[in-house]
Amino acid sequence: MLALTAKGGTIVIGLLKQIIKTGRVTEQYDSGTMPSRFRGQLVHEESLCLKCQVCRDACPTGALEFNNNQLVVDNNACIFCGRCVEVCEHKALSHTTEYRLATLTSQLSAKIRATLQRSLHIRHVDAGSCNACDWEMTALNNPIYDLQQYGIDFVASPRHADMLMVTGVVTRNLEQALKMTYDAVPAPKLVMAVGSCAASGKIYGESYAIRGSAGKIIPVDIYVPGCPPRPAALIYGLLLALDRLGGNSK
Numbered sequence: 001m002l003a004l005t006a007k008g009g010t011i012v013i014g015l016l017k018q019i020i021k022t023g024r025v026t027e028q029y030d031s032g033t034m035p036s037r038f039r040g041q042l043v044h045e046e047s048l049c050l051k052c053q054v055c056r057d058a059c060p061t062g063a064l065e066f067n068n069n070q071l072v073v074d075n076n077a078c079i080f081c082g083r084c085v086e087v088c089e090h091k092a093l094s095h096t097t098e099y100r101l102a103t104l105t106s107q108l109s110a111k112i113r114a115t116l117q118r119s120l121h122i123r124h125v126d127a128g129s130c131n132a133c134d135w136e137m138t139a140l141n142n143p144i145y146d147l148q149q150y151g152i153d154f155v156a157s158p159r160h161a162d163m164l165m166v167t168g169v170v171t172r173n174l175e176q177a178l179k180m181t182y183d184a185v186p187a188p189k190l191v192m193a194v195g196s197c198a199a200s201g202k203i204y205g206e207s208y209a210i211r212g213s214a215g216k217i218i219p220v221d222i223y224v225p226g227c228p229p230r231p232a233a234l235i236y237g238l239l240l241a242l243d244r245l246g247g248n249s250k
Ligand code: SF4
Pocket: 044, 048, 049, 050, 051, 052, 053, 054, 055, 056, 071, 087, 088, 089, 090, 091, 092, 093
């Protein structure tokens, strides 16, 4: 039997009250507040930084680099582990709760956007993930996030898809499957790299079993950082790609 903590019970009761009051449960992707412990985008306070590079050396993914003596964070490589924040004795690094970190490789052509704007069909490819990203993607279909409210849905066949969402670092076992799935999607097509493994692959590098990021195998249009990215971060990336954020883009 499912056991609820006191806090969990309060949340469920609040949710039920809201459903009774409004008649609906579905939320806009950006309407909820982030948990206070959520680790989002890193910020670097230049005035506190001694350039000791301890943070860079502690980062397990190589997400931190110094360019011209300036600390640069590679969001795609970051797994938001908080190690760099812990080791910085000068409190020059901290996490915000910002999750809207998706980026486009280039401005997608107006033609693609016009073609796909009203509805988008997605085929998911797990190229070798730990399944954390996949679980967050599954949540897109629940009544809270309800991806279909945006006219976006998952399909079983790449031949019916407009977009591939790729999770996981690409393993050599699945490299061919990823290429074939990409080829089977009719043009114009989009590719989203979901999570730090697919977006950068730096956490695993390259080995006898691993090829690396999705971008090494197929052209990627949208990167959504996170380990794993929250469902809201994925919806932000989808709406950013389709130019449907209105005034809500960062
Ligand atoms: S550990 Fe802190 S002080 Fe040292 S380089 Fe990194 S941010 Fe700057």
